Amino acid sequence: MTLKNMRHVLIILFISMLLCQSLYALDYVNKNVNIGILVDVSSTVVGGSQNFTILDSTGKKLKFSKGTITLSCTQEGIKVNSYSLHAPITIFPSNNIIFVNSQAYNGYLCIKKLKNKMTVINVLAIEEYLKGVLPREVGASWPIEALKSQAVISRTYTIANFNKHKDQGFDLCSTTHCQVYGGLSHHTHLTNQAVNETNREVLTYKDKVIQAVFHATCGGHTDSPEYVWNWQDIPHYLKGRKCGYCNNAPYITWEQVLDEHFINEKLSQNNKIGKIKKINIKGKTSAKAAKEVEIVHSKGTINLNAYQFRILVDPWKIKSHTFESIKVKNDKIYFKGKGWGHKVGLCQEGTKGMAQKGKTYKKILLYFYPKTKIETIKFI
Ligand SMILES: [Zn+2]
Numbered sequence: 320m321t322l323k324n325m326r327h328v329l330i331i332l333f334i335s336m337l338l339c340q341s342l343y344a345l346d347y348v349n350k351n352v353n354i355g356i357l358v359d360v361s362s363t364v365v366g367g368s369q370n371f372t373i374l375d376s377t378g379k380k381l382k383f384s385k386g387t388i389t390l391s392c393t394q395e396g397i398k399v400n401s402y403s404l405h406a407p408i409t410i411f412p413s414n415n416i417i418f419v420n421s422q423a424y425n426g427y428l429c430i431k432k433l434k435n436k437m438t439v440i441n442v443l444a445i446e447e448y449l450k451g452v453l454p455r456e457v458g459a460s461w462p463i464e465a466l467k468s469q470a471v472i473s474r475t476y477t478i479a480n481f482n483k484h485k486d487q488g489f490d491l492c493s494t495t496h497c498q499v500y501g502g503l504s505h506h507t508h509l510t511n512q513a514v515n516e517t518n519r520e521v522l523t524y525k526d527k528v529i530q531a532v533f534h535a536t537c538g539g540h541t542d543s544p545e546y547v548w549n550w551q552d553i554p555h556y557l558k559g560r561k562c563g564y565c566n567n568a569p570y571i572t573w574e575q576v577l578d579e580h581f582i583n584e585k586l587s588q589n590n591k592i593g594k595i596k597k598i599n600i601k602g603k604t605s606a607k608a609a610k611e612v613e614i615v616h617s618k619g620t621i622n623l624n625a626y627q628f629r630i631l632v633d634p635w636k637i638k639s640h641t642f643e644s645i646k647v648k649n650d651k652i653y654f655k656g657k658g659w660g661h662k663v664g665l666c667q668e669g670t671k672g673m674a675q676k677g678k679t680y681k682k683i684l685l686y687f688y689p690k691t692k693i694e695t696i697k698f699i
């Protein structure tokens with residue numbers, strides 16, 4: 320081989336490597352996702368509006384006409400009417416619609432058994448799953464461009480977090496821990512339209528699907544995950560941005576009063592503390608949230624990461640770690656703050672504000688996740 324030929328081969332190899340790298344990141348995405356909709360239950364009611372079939376792990380097959388049946392967990396396996404089945408069992412509806420405790424879901428069910436409890440997993444196409452997420456994650460009355468941006472980030476989040484609940488035998492749960500999912504019963508015309516109009520679109524950065532974290536209301540500026548989750552090597556798209564579009568959100572400012580006893584009990588799970596006398600806000604993140612809180616108590620002082628403090632106490636009662644003031648008075652603790660959520664990534668109320676100002680979903684996404692690209696994935 321001549322030197323010139325060799326150079327050509329090397330160039331072709333290099334281009335192929337680049338292409339392969341890019342394709343590998345976006346191709347080979349599973350068409351289906353496994354969602355844990357009930358975890359550790361003793362019994363559940365399932366059913367179909369048409370015929371459905373149950374298949375157990377030994378190959379035993381039971382056919383049912385439309386209606387409901389009760390599944391219960393026994394020492395040996397799963398009991399259905401008078402039949403005893405070996406777990407895991409799979410339930411296939413003939414019309415792709417299955418009911419669990421009166422809620423309708425697309426796809427089919429896989430029911431696994433662990434330590435005499437059942438986990439009910441809904442297996443369905445990602446695009447169908449997203450139609451059950453959007454109405455629960457954002458209001459179905461939101462502007463279409465905001466719904467479309469949520470569709471893209473929910474799809475991106477799903478693909479980047481396959482196997483998040485691997486230990487429990489499914490991909491994602493159906494709560495705020497992953498993404499809130501309500502199934503077919505919650506579908507709306509507009510949220511379905513948002514999923515359809517962004518079909519297979521995801522956000523990528525350097526040819527990889529991004530970690531599309533998002534939250535409800537940033538309160539003015541999104542934050543870097545280094546302060547919140549102590550991440551290192553923060554990608555450019557998650558470094559935090561000025562928002563200014565969530566000023567009309569319900570929790571743009573909030574106040575909360577909690578009993579000293581309530582907070583003390585929560586913090587005492589990890590630290591031995593006396594009566595809380597004062598809570599000082601220590602340091603600011605780049606988004607003007609608190610870095611730490613210093614808790615002065617009758618037996619000493621402890622410092623906690625401000626976000627962790629919120630999670631330890633109660634993330635529903637303390638809406639964010641953007642504290643404006645924390646005062647202790649007469650066994651009560653008074654909080655004033657801004658925004659709702661961890662403040663990292665896209666601000667959902669900000670997308671609503673941007674869409675109301677006429678911005679397209681592509682502009683919105685590239686604003687909150689700068690230097691990313693919108694690309695189309697292929698399912699297998
Ligand atoms: Zn989860």
Ligand SMILES: [Zn+2]
Pocket residue numbers: 536537538539540562563564565666668669
């Ligand atoms: Zn915002």
